[in-house]
Structure formats: structure tokens, C-alpha cells
Amino acid sequence: MKQEDKKGTIQDINGPIVTIKLPGVQNGEQVRIGSLGLYGEVISLEGEEALAQIYESTEMVRPGEPAEGLGHPLSVELGPGLIGGIFDGVQRPLEEMFLKAGDQIPRGLSPLPLDREKLWHFVPTENLEPNMPIIGGARLGVVQETETVEHRIIVPPNIEGELIELAPEGDYNLEETIGQVRDRHGKVHHLKLYHRWPVRKPRPYQSRDNGVEPLITGQRILDTFFPLLKGSKCAVPGPFGAGKTVVQHQVARWANADIVIYVGCGERGNELVDVLDSFPKLKDPYTGRPLMDRTLLIANTSNMPVVAREASIYVGITIAEYYRDQGYDVVMLADSTSRWAEALREVSGRLGQMPVEEGYPAYLASRLAAFYERAGRVETMDCGKGSVTLIGAVSPPGGDFSEPVTSHTKEIIQTFWALSKELADARHYPAIDWVDSFSADVGTAAEWWHENIDRGWEKRRAQALGMLARDAELSRIVNLVGPEALSSAQRWVLEGAALIKEGVLQQSALDPVDTFSSPEKQFMLLNLILSVYDEGATLIELGIPVQELAEMPVLARLRRCKELYDSSQIDQLKTFRDEALNDFKEIHSEYAQRGEQTA
Amino acid sequence: MSAKEYRTASAARGGLLTVANVPNIAFGDRVHIRDKQGNTRNGQVIRSSNEEVLVQVFEGTAELDLESTWVRFLDEPVEIALSPEILGRVFSGLGEPRDFRPPIVSNLRRSISAAAFNPAARTYPKEFIQTGISTIDGLNSLVRGQKLPIFSASGLPHNRLAAQIVRQAKLPDDDSRFSVVFAAMGVSYADARFFQEEFASSGVLGNVVMFVNMADDPPVERLTLPRMALTAAEYLAFDLDRHVLVVMTDMTHYAEALREVATAKGDVPARKGYPGYLYSDLAEIYERSGRIKDRHGSITLVPVLSMPSDDITHPIPDLTGYITEGQIVLSRELHNQGIYPPVHISPSLSRLMKDGIGKDFTREDHPHVSNQLYALYARALETRNLASIIGADELSARDRRYLEFADAFEGRFVQQGEDEDRSIEETLNLAWDLLSSFPPQALTRVNETEIAKYHRQSG
Numbered sequence A: 001m002k003q004e005d006k007k008g009t010i011q012d013i014n015g016p017i018v019t020i021k022l023p024g025v026q027n028g029e030q031v032r033i034g035s036l037g038l039y040g041e042v043i044s045l046e047g048e049e050a051l052a053q054i055y056e057s058t059e060m061v062r063p064g065e066p067a068e069g070l071g072h073p074l075s076v077e078l079g080p081g082l083i084g085g086i087f088d089g090v091q092r093p094l095e096e097m098f099l100k101a102g103d104q105i106p107r108g109l110s111p112l113p114l115d116r117e118k119l120w121h122f123v124p125t126e127n128l129e130p131n132m133p134i135i136g137g138a139r140l141g142v143v144q145e146t147e148t149v150e151h152r153i154i155v156p157p158n159i160e161g162e163l164i165e166l167a168p169e170g171d172y173n174l175e176e177t178i179g180q181v182r183d184r185h186g187k188v189h190h191l192k193l194y195h196r197w198p199v200r201k202p203r204p205y206q207s208r209d210n211g212v213e214p215l216i217t218g219q220r221i222l223d224t225f226f227p228l229l230k231g232s233k234c235a236v237p238g239p240f241g242a243g244k245t246v247v248q249h250q251v252a253r254w255a256n257a258d259i260v261i262y263v264g265c266g267e268r269g270n271e272l273v274d275v276l277d278s279f280p281k282l283k284d285p286y287t288g289r290p291l292m293d294r295t296l297l298i299a300n301t302s303n304m305p306v307v308a309r310e311a312s313i314y315v316g317i318t319i320a321e322y323y324r325d326q327g328y329d330v331v332m333l334a335d336s337t338s339r340w341a342e343a344l345r346e347v348s349g350r351l352g353q354m355p356v357e358e359g360y361p362a363y364l365a366s367r368l369a370a371f372y373e374r375a376g377r378v379e380t381m382d383c384g385k386g387s388v389t390l391i392g393a394v395s396p397p398g399g400d401f402s403e404p405v406t407s408h409t410k411e412i413i414q415t416f417w418a419l420s421k422e423l424a425d426a427r428h429y430p431a432i433d434w435v436d437s438f439s440a441d442v443g444t445a446a447e448w449w450h451e452n453i454d455r456g457w458e459k460r461r462a463q464a465l466g467m468l469a470r471d472a473e474l475s476r477i478v479n480l481v482g483p484e485a486l487s488s489a490q491r492w493v494l495e496g497a498a499l500i501k502e503g504v505l506q507q508s509a510l511d512p513v514d515t516f517s518s519p520e521k522q523f524m525l526l527n528l529i530l531s532v533y534d535e536g537a538t539l540i541e542l543g544i545p546v547q548e549l550a551e552m553p554v555l556a557r558l559r560r561c562k563e564l565y566d567s568s569q570i571d572q573l574k575t576f577r578d579e580a581l582n583d584f585k586e587i588h589s590e591y592a593q594r595g596e597q598t599a
Numbered sequence B: 001m002s003a004k005e006y007r008t009a010s011a012a013r014g015g016l017l018t019v020a021n022v023p024n025i026a027f028g029d030r031v032h033i034r035d036k037q038g039n040t041r042n043g044q045v046i047r048s049s050n051e052e053v054l055v056q057v058f059e060g061t062a063e064l065d066l067e068s069t070w071v072r073f074l075d076e077p078v079e080i081a082l083s084p085e086i087l088g089r090v091f092s093g094l095g096e097p098r099d100f101r102p103p104i105v106s107n108l109r110r111s112i113s114a115a116a117f118n119p120a121a122r123t124y125p126k127e128f129i130q131t132g133i134s135t136i137d138g139l140n141s142l143v144r145g146q147k148l149p150i151f152s153a154s155g156l157p158h159n160r161l162a163a164q165i166v167r168q169a170k171l172p173d174d175d176s177r178f179s180v181v182f183a184a185m186g187v188s189y190a191d192a193r194f195f196q197e198e199f200a201s202s203g204v205l206g207n208v209v210m211f212v213n214m215a216d217d218p219p220v221e222r223l224t225l226p227r228m229a230l231t232a233a234e235y236l237a238f239d240l241d242r243h244v245l246v247v248m249t250d251m252t253h254y255a256e257a258l259r260e261v262a263t264a265k266g267d268v269p270a271r272k273g274y275p276g277y278l279y280s281d282l283a284e285i286y287e288r289s290g291r292i293k294d295r296h297g298s299i300t301l302v303p304v305l306s307m308p309s310d311d312i313t314h315p316i317p318d319l320t321g322y323i324t325e326g327q328i329v330l331s332r333e334l335h336n337q338g339i340y341p342p343v344h345i346s347p348s349l350s351r352l353m354k355d356g357i358g359k360d361f362t363r364e365d366h367p368h369v370s371n372q373l374y375a376l377y378a379r380a381l382e383t384r385n386l387a388s389i390i391g392a393d394e395l396s397a398r399d400r401r402y403l404e405f406a407d408a409f410e411g412r413f414v415q416q417g418e419d420e421d422r423s424i425e426e427t428l429n430l431a432w433d434l435l436s437s438f439p440p441q442a443l444t445r446v447n448e449t450e451i452a453k454y455h456r457q458s459g
Helices: A094-101 A220-225 A244-254 A269-278 A306-325 A337-350 A364-372 A404-412 A421-425 A442-452 A457-481 A488-505 A519-541 A546-550 A553-564 A570-598 B158-168 B189-201 B221-239 B251-265 B278-286 B315-323 B332-336 B366-390 B397-414 B424-435 B448-454
Strands: A007-014 A017-021 A029-033 A038-046 A049-054 A066-073 A075-078 A086-088 A120-124 A139-144 A150-154 A161-166 A170-172 A179-182 A188-191 A195-198 A207-209 A233-237 A259-267 A295-301 A329-335 A355-357 A376-379 A385-394 B009-013 B016-020 B030-034 B040-049 B052-057 B070-073 B079-081 B109-111 B150-152 B178-187 B208-214 B243-249 B290-292 B298-306 B326-329
Touching: A017 A029, A017 A066, A029 A049, A038 A306, A049 A306, A066 A195, A075 A306, A086 A094, A086 A306, A195 A306, A220 A457, A220 A488, A220 A519, A233 A244, A233 A404, A244 A259, A244 A269, A244 A329, A244 A385, A259 A269, A259 A306, A259 A337, A259 B278, A269 A295, A295 A306, A306 A329, A306 A337, A306 A364, A306 A385, A337 A355, A337 A364, A337 A385, A337 A404, A337 B278, A364 A404, A385 A404, A442 A457, A442 A519, A457 A488, A457 A519, A457 B366, A488 A519, A488 A546, A488 A553, A519 A546, A519 A553, A519 A570, A553 A570, B030 B052, B079 B221, B109 B221, B150 B158, B150 B315, B158 B189, B158 B243, B158 B298, B178 B189, B178 B221, B178 B251, B189 B208, B208 B221, B221 B243, B221 B251, B221 B278, B221 B298, B243 B251, B251 B278, B251 B298, B251 B315, B278 B298, B278 B315, B298 B315, B315 B326, B366 B397, B366 B424, B397 B424, B424 B448
Parallel strands: A086 A295, A233 A385, A259 A295, A259 A329, A329 A385, B150 B298, B150 B326, B178 B208, B178 B243, B243 B298
Antiparallel strands: A007 A017, A007 A066, A007 B040, A017 A049, A029 A038, A029 A066, A038 A049, A075 A195, A120 A139, A120 A170, A139 A150, A161 A179, A179 A188, A207 A376, A376 A385, B009 B016, B016 B052, B030 B040, B030 B070, B040 B052, B079 B109, B290 B298
16 A cells, blocks of 8 residues: 555544554554654554554644554664764654754654765675675675774665675765665665664574673673673663662673663663763773764653653664674663653553553563563574673662562563662662672683683682672671671671672772773782682681781772772782782791790 | 633543533643633643543532533643743742732743753753752762752651752852742642742842642642743743752652542552653653753752652652652651751762762862762661660770761761851861771772871871
8 A cells, every 4th residue: 555545634632642543554553643743653453543652742733633654664774874873762863853953852853863965985795796696684895884883784684686786885875776686576676875674573683692702891790790691681670879870881881892772761861961971082991992983872761752762672672683683792771671661551551451560561571571582692694693782771669679570571681780779878889789689691601701811710709709698697697796706717707708899899980990890800809809818717717816817908908909900900910919918928927936936 | 712612511520521522622732611600710631532522620620510611722732921020929830920910921931841852952960069068068969950859758857958958059159140940839838938938038039930839729730830830940041041940849749649630530550559650750840950052051950759658669759769860868867866957868869979079070089088978877877786786885996986987977967057058178178077087097988199188197
């Protein structure tokens, strides 16, 4: 059916849910309604009437106004020009809207997501000749999108056939044809530097692959204690004020990913401005280029229309899959999936669907699972490797992790970074609780650490976690009967755990040195503190009082090592370690002498 | 404005009136309803189809009958008239004068449901506002364009604290024009009067716009009131280049009014009967604060809300905390000890503090000092718990020092007079007085240079 056939009228307006009489419209199809031409999406059909959810405010829209179907589902434009941009929940370019329309987002405006004028220097793939068979996902050539990112122009996954023509190296805009493919029905497809893809349909790949290497975030508690593999999925739940946003920003800043997609879904406007302001000034620790050169933002702030919020995470993940298909490791951060679930709840409530838990519809769990399953490490259509790592923030009401969104999410993900109000209240940041958090990928991560950093990694990690558990147990005793009830060895465990907490786990996002720790530095710090602890434990066995050890000046310095030595000063750290251990050896020999004298 | 009146009301339930057979009525349209006695009520269309239109009546549907009710659709959204004359005036939740003076006459009328600010149009708030209150300036600094609520509870002095902020808030070395927009929802006469007298005695009254809905006024008006107030604030900030401080009290009454209307409409409840869209609805209000590129003015928002049963996990404070950029939490325990302002610092937080303080803004040691005080106080509270179990005599000398710190911190740093306006220097110096009761090596959050410079023992 042709587009112009699908004309209809508005029947009923109930907030963002509008009933339209529009024969022939498809479920999921995009619609424009009213004299302003507001965008929306059909969510159910009944006879000639369709229910549509509208991405913009429906204020002053009236029954009888026109409605039209656009003939395609909600899709995104995928091509060079995405990186460095900021888009709203339905991929409208916000910078351009600001220039065109001013401070507030007007209704009915729909500039194209990607710049059509800009010329890109296209370099075709070598050895690709006309008359060769070509598959969807095959690489036609590259353009340099930013200084960091080489954008690989690929054949849309739903097209394959025979390559008829490929443009020579040169400058092209997005609308120019750079290749032609004849499919098996004889139809000729004109390929451009961009293509469109429906956001609710996962992009295809050859096969799924296991994760093999951890995502390095430079955050000690994450990398060392609760590792996340590239291509894995992770949830970050926490009550307000526990530091979800800072954790997400830190990962966006320092993760060793090729592309970072940050979806602000129903969150604060100023947080996105923070990213927009700070990322161009910050340097990627791996390439030395501005971080914005590998980052793109999807912004649906909490005051923007709720239906576009529901769409925003699909827009984000589809763009993530697109870069994955180019062979990149992509990290997508969704802050927060709870707001997305609430948008789902709001729409389902307006539709009068039966609520099951706390007003959420019965399909919450399956929608969540289907969304998280779009993460993964894959063999791409053209036999490369790419991954999408998905990190979703969860905002449980009242910090209650048993609520529906947190509990359903927990069933799906592999790594869980649980934020704790108690730790945040004590300004222990990042406030990631080492008891509630988990990672199912420690085994695989260990292989990487053993191969690349140190063979002692898994043992040291386990020792540290063991001490933290002992610490919790002993603290309970102290709280009941006081510290005098503990033996010297037990009190040294408390000191050791405090050293781990302050010297390793706590990490300041604001300190220029401490904000990022390379894996080498992470292991050095952990190893250093545990070596000191081990030395001390030996001395205590010899009968040295714990107070004497606890007051050693070297301990205060040990707590500060994280901010005194940056990731390139591993040698200085080693020197410090030798000095620290030497202090203990001196005490040891002193005591040994004294022991001989008394003997 | 349409002159046509309809007499086709088909149902009246709570605050909702259904009108049948009125074609092409706009969603969100403003409505006048004339009853049998000839009195006019106000309403707004909340659902519209050709068969019937659902109208939310602000004054309720009591004493309406279906036969002799005339309904007129004004064909305009709920709007507010704006001019510089609004300063010094008092309005109702519908923008009508409450001060027995004539209404504002102006060609400039704006819909109170403004479109969202484009995040690309915002600038990041960075300018430190000195409130003269140590717990705020030192530990939870407020910056221009921030939204920082006060979480309080019944019987706590949140109004006095809000008034003190209004009185004392200033930017160091800056005397640009400022205004206050005061939005009161469901407040008692005593509270409304308290603020009015406060504004009058501190001489700011001519710079204040008040929107007042008393506890015995129609609750539905509480839904339009904050939007009226913020539309006025946006006008003052972005048209007239003023720095606007918006104080809203009490957001709990707002949310309760929203629940009342939602229940009447039959919306699916989420938590404690509040509708699922409470978060989005609150966000529409709170997110209207901020700074905009190339505009001189700003909107700083200080909403006050009371936590029902002192419960911070109740949906209203909970959802607010997820939207606002931090919170100042008041404590009944401190209040009962006679400490004013009873700011409970552990759960209090300012998210925008990090970029508004430190070198070039307040003082280079500020971020670390704040962090150090938090860490020591957290440890001190643990020690206090321990002491209450095993007795203070059983504590080690080290632990006793924490105990003394907790008392000194609450008594000297938190506690201050209602008229005591401490500069940030004074606040930070006071902090070092307290920190200096610890030996330098116990202070791991401040750096060695700062210790050398400010620690009393090393100086």
C-alpha cells in the first residue's frame, strides 16, 4: 500500500495514548498526528481503529484532526556522523534542534538525524570488484568518522546479491550512491553511506561467541573484584545518592571500549550536560584523543515525553549493534532501566492492561530479558568479531532490591554491581557493596589477568574478599562486646580490611590520579597491601602487639599510594613496596634479637 | 474564546465532569463551568473524544447537577499573564490575584506546561551560592541552577531553614538582580503568614512572587500551582535576566493532590496508591530549574517536602531524590537535642557540589575537608553506637576521640544561629578546628599540603 493512502482522523486523546481511525495501518508503524504533525507509533489495532503512543505532548490536539501512517516502523539512521552527537529518544539531533528552535524542544519538528551536506572521504575495500557476490554486513569501505573511529561502511544486513558497482575513493555525502547490489530477485539496491534499521528488531550476526577478555574500566573494585567481560551484561542497582551516575560516567570515561553509547533514559538534564561539557576535554587513556571522539549520547531527560523514553534504549542498542557489526567493542550504558520500565508501566496503565506487580504489566520480565539479550560478543556477518557490553542502571524505589525491575534484571545479567546507601553515607565511594555484588565471569577474567598481569591475581582477590568477610564477622563481635574481646591476630585482620577498603576499594572519581587505575597498578596496590598484611600477621604470631603495628607511619602512606602514584609509576610503587616491607623486616629482626637476648 | 456553552454534562464524580456530544475539543483545553447559582468554576480537559469529554474541575463537582450546568470550552491551555508587575504580588494556583489587587494585564501569556528544555541548550551549573549555613556550604554546597530539596517531617523547622536560605543566599562578590518565587501548596495559614512576614522583615517582599494554595483551598489547584510558579520563574530568569530562587512547600501535599485526582480517574496505582507517572510528573516540575546557554538568569529550586512518618523510602521523597541534584535531610533526633538547623548530614548530598567548589570557587581544601568530615562523622556515629552498648569507659583512647568529635561536630559545626551568616572561609576554618583534634596521620582524605597549611598542630 502506498503511503498517501494511509490518511485518517483522530478519535480520542488520552494523554500520550491517541486512538486514530486509520484503515490499513500496521502494528508498530510510525504515524504523524494532528495539525502539528506529532510523531508516534501504533501499538495495537482493532478493526479500523488503531491505538498509537505519541512521543510528544498532545496538549491542544483535538478529535477530528488528521493522522497519517508513514509506512515504516520506528527506525534509526546508521552512518557516519553519529559519534560525538547528542540525540533524543527517537534520534532527533538535539544540537541542531537547539540551533533551529531555541531553548525548548518544540513539537512536530523532525530534523534528520545525520547531516546530509557533510562530505565524507570514502575509501573502498581493496579487492572488492564488480560482479562479485556480496553478503549483508560485508565491508564496502571505510570513512574516518572521528580521529579515533574509522567508520566501516557495511552492506545492510538484509541485502545480499551481486555487487554491480562500487564507487572509487573520493568525497561523498550521505545521499550519494556508493555501491549497487543486485539481489537474487533482480532488484538493484542503491547503497549509501548510511542505512536505516528498525529499532525493535535485533540486527543479525553469524553466531554468538563467548566472552574472552574483561572490560577494563580503571575502577579497582570493578576490574579486580567484580569483573565484567566484553559482550557481557551488567546491572548497577542503587538507591538515590549511592553514586550510580558517577559509576556510569566513570565507566564511560575509562573503559577500554572502541565506542561508548550513553543513554540517559529518564534522568537529569544536567547530568547529560556534564558529559557534554567534560568529555571533549577529557582524554581517552588508550588513544590520547578527546573522549567525545568515541562517545555518543541519547538523551531522554525525565521531563521529556514518557513514550520517547520507552523508545530511547532501543535506539541506543540498535546503534550499538551497528558498530558491533563493524567489528568494534561497544559499551552501552543505560541510565536508568527503571525509568524505561516505568514508561512501559505508564503506557500499559493507559491501555487498561492488568497490572501484576506494583502496577507493572505481566510482560515486564520478558521485555527486560529480550532487551538485555541484545548484548553479546558475536561473530559478525562478515566473519569479524564485535561485542556489545550492556550496563544498565536500576533505580529501585526505596533502595529495595526485591522490587520487580531489580529482581527480574538480576535473573538475566552476569555481573551485578550493587550500590549501598550505608557506604555512600560514609562517603565510601564507589559505594559498591562487596557482599551483595557478584560476577559470574571471574574464571574467564582470571585467565586474562594471569596471562597479562600476574599469576597471583585470583589468589590475591580471593584472599582480599576473605578478609573483608572476616572483617564483617569480627565487626559484629566488636559491636556486641567491644574490641578488647578480640585477639591480636583478629584485630590485625580488622586493620588489614581497613587498608583494603581505604587503599584499594575506595577510589575518587574527582582525584586526577586516582580516577583511573591501570590493571598493573590495581594489582600492585592489592598485592602491596596484602603483602604488608601478611608480614604483619607473621610478626603478630611472634608476639608483637598489634598497636605497635597499627601505628606504623608506613600504613598511612599505604592508604595514600593510590593517589600518590599514577598508572605509569609502577616502578616507584615497587620501590615503595620494598621500603614498606623492609620496615617490617626491621621490626622482625629487632624482635628476633630481643628474643635471643631474653633467651 | 468560544461563546458556545454546552448543557450536556452526563456524569459528575469527585473532581471529574463528563460532558457528552461536544465535538473537536482540544486535549488540555481550559474550561469554565457555570452552576445553577451562576458561579463559575474552572476546569481542564483531561480526555477528549467526539462522544464525550472528561473535564477535571478544580473546585470539585459538589452541588453541581447535570441539568443546570453550563460548560464552556475556552480553546486555550491553562495560561499565566506575565509582566514585571508580578513582583510583589500574590496569586492563587490558577494565577488569579489573592491580594485584593487587580489582575495582571499583559499581552504576554504563556502556557504553564512548557516544553522540556533541550539538554543541548543547558549549561552546567557551577557557581557556588553561599547560604551562610555550614552544613550546606561546607558539606552540601548549593550552586546556581541546582535543584536541592529539603527533606523534612512534621514538626521540624524546615520553614525556618528555607527562610534563612532565602535571606542569606548570595554569590560571593556578586550583586546581580535576584528574585524569589514562593510556591505554597496546601499550607496552613500560620506557615503562609510566617513566610510573608519573613519576606517583609528582610526587605525582599518587592522581589517576591507568591503563589499560595491554603490547606482548605481546592486540592486540584495544587496541580497547576507549581507550574504557574515555574512559568513565572522562567519569565523572570530568562526574559528579565534575574537569578531566581524558587522555594516550594510542601511537595507532599502536591503529590497527595495528584493521587486524589489519579484515583478519581481510575489510574492504575503503583506504590502506596500513587500513580505510576508520579516520577514523570515530579520531573516535569523539578527539571524546569537550571541554567541556559547565553542567558544571564538562572532558576535555583529548593522544594520542601515532609516525609510521611519520617520515612525517606516513601514514594514522594524517594522519587524526588532520584530527580533532584541531592537533598538536605533534617533529623528529628538532632532537633530534639535542640540543634538548629538539624541537618542530618549522612543522608544529605549535593550532586553538583564537585564542580562548584575548590580552587577558583571556594578554597582549594574544600572538597577534601568535606570528604574528611563525612568520613570521620560516619566513623564517630559507629563509635557512638558501640559506646551505647559497651559503655564509653570501655572504649580505646582512639575511639574516645571519635566520640568527642561527634559531639563537637554537632554542637559547633552543625549548630548555628538562625541569624548567623557564616562565610565559607569561616565554615572551612571551623572544620579545621574540629579536624585538628586528630593527629595528621588519621586524616587520610585531606592531602599533605593541606595538612601542613591548615592543621593546627602542624602550623
